[in-house]
Amino acid sequence: MSQLQVNRINDASGGVLAPISSVMRNRIINGGMDIAQRGTSFTSGANNNDAYVLDRFYILSDGNDAIDVTQTTTVPTGAKFSIGLDVETTNKKFGIAQIIENANCFDAIGGQVTLSFQAKVSSTAKLDNVKCAIVAWSGTADTVTSDIISAWGAEGTNPTLIANATYENSPANLNVTTSFATYSVTANVDTASTSNIIVFIWSDVTDTTAGDFLYITNVQLEKGTQATSFEYRQYTTELQLCQRYFWKPSQGFLMQGISSARIGTNVFFPVTMRATPTMSIATTTPYWESVPYATLGSITSAVADGSKLASAGGVISVTGTFGTTPVQNYPGFFGGETAFSVEL
Amino acid sequence: MYKLQEKNSVLKFNSDGSILSIPFDPANTDYQAYLKWLEEGNTPLPAENT
Numbered sequence: 001m002s003q004l005q006v007n008r009i010n011d012a013s014g015g016v017l018a019p020i021s022s023v024m025r026n027r028i029i030n031g032g033m034d035i036a037q038r039g040t041s042f043t044s045g046a047n048n049n050d051a052y053v054l055d056r057f058y059i060l061s062d063g064n065d066a067i068d069v070t071q072t073t074t075v076p077t078g079a080k081f082s083i084g085l086d087v088e089t090t091n092k093k094f095g096i097a098q099i100i101e102n103a104n105c106f107d108a109i110g111g112q113v114t115l116s117f118q119a120k121v122s123s124t125a126k127l128d129n130v131k132c133a134i135v136a137w138s139g140t141a142d143t144v145t146s147d148i149i150s151a152w153g154a155e156g157t158n159p160t161l162i163a164n165a166t167y168e169n170s171p172a173n174l175n176v177t178t179s180f181a182t183y184s185v186t187a188n189v190d191t192a193s194t195s196n197i198i199v200f201i202w203s204d205v206t207d208t209t210a211g212d213f214l215y216i217t218n219v220q221l222e223k224g225t226q227a228t229s230f231e232y233r234q235y236t237t238e239l240q241l242c243q244r245y246f247w248k249p250s251q252g253f254l255m256q257g258i259s260s261a262r263i264g265t266n267v268f269f270p271v272t273m274r275a276t277p278t279m280s281i282a283t284t285t286p287y288w289e290s291v292p293y294a295t296l297g298s299i300t301s302a303v304a305d306g307s308k309l310a311s312a313g314g315v316i317s318v319t320g321t322f323g324t325t326p327v328q329n330y331p332g333f334f335g336g337e338t339a340f341s342v343e344l
Numbered sequence: 345m346y347k348l349q350e351k352n353s354v355l356k357f358n359s360d361g362s363i364l365s366i367p368f369d370p371a372n373t374d375y376q377a378y379l380k381w382l383e384e385g386n387t388p389l390p391a392e393n394t
Contacts, residue, residue, distance in 0.1 A: 143371075278364050280364045302363075303363050304364070304365040305353070307349050307353035307365065307367065341374075344373060
């Protein structure tokens with residue numbers, strides 16, 4: 001029996017089609033910027049340096065409030081969303097990054113990888129030097145210092161990275177224009193003891209104009225030296241990939257009075273999370289409707305208690321001062337905005 | 345500022361008013377940051393019973 005062995009198939013116009021084996025091709029999660037569990041707009045307070053924005057992506061910027069971030073529909077042909085980085089504080093370098101979990105990149109470490117994405121700027125008058133980097137993390141696996149910047153440096157000078165973070169390519173001006181185009185770089189991830197790969201895309205200029213935008217979408221990191229077409233996953237698949245790191249229930253919880261100052265329930269995460277997550281309650285006013293009284297009351301100083309959680313779920317509780325006092329063993333509705341996070 | 349919870353977790357009070365309940369899981373990066381804070385010689389507030 002004859003056997004056909006090929007590494008890739010080119011289409012008739014010379015473009016590269018997806019590899020025959022496309023399993024786990026794109027190591028970036030939410031590269032199409034579709035998933036926005038934390039919201040679609042991040043302004044003062046939510047746009048700090050090192051803050052997560054659209055799922056799996058976080059800001060790296062020279063100071064807080066350097067950019068406002070939005071999920072936008074300013075997109076290249078065929079895409080649905082992009083991330084819009086809107087200059088808020090002028091004359092600062094800024095960008096986005098994603099840390100890839102060791103379990104999702106271990107096989108790419110030690111070989112060639114290619115980063116590709118589509119980008120454009122609203123004006124090249126100032127935003128005329130956009131760069132990208134494939135960064136190796138050689139510290140403990142999945143114990144990454146997410147703010148990998150030690151010093152942002154002068155305009156056009158690549159930022160200095162912290163210890164255990166190493167540029168695997170030589171970042172250079174991509175000459176991004178006001179029209180979407182695909183940019184790619186290839187690097188050999190050969191830093192000794194690399195345990196995680198970080199993708200970093202940024203504006204390297206220090207004379208920016210407020211209101212200028214950098215748009216980025218279809219971010220992909222794959223093994224090999226070729227940038228293949230962006231891998232669109234099913235929405236549910238992409239959402240579940242994100243929920244391994246962050247989950248924000250869209251509704252509240254039916255909880256039970258444990259004491260006059262505590263309510264609780266059990267919870268099952270939609271997917272098993274990377275590790276036991278941090279539980280939080282947003283500062284927006286939570287509320288509690290106790291069934292015996294059928295009275296809606298606010299909660300002051302609501303404090304999340306996730307001490308009985310594990311990666312798949314467990315028991316959560318909320319303590320505080322309740323407008324309507326919880327009654328032991330009676331249920332009620334807790335409407336606090338709760339989230340579970342175990343980002344890298 | 346950190347404050348111990350009843351067991352296996354610690355609270356973190358952020359400047360924006362939000363409060364995190366951080367598990368004692370070595371793989372949790374918030375817990376890693378807490379350990380670093382302890383290494384710097386800091387001490388969390390004691391737990392309260394509720």
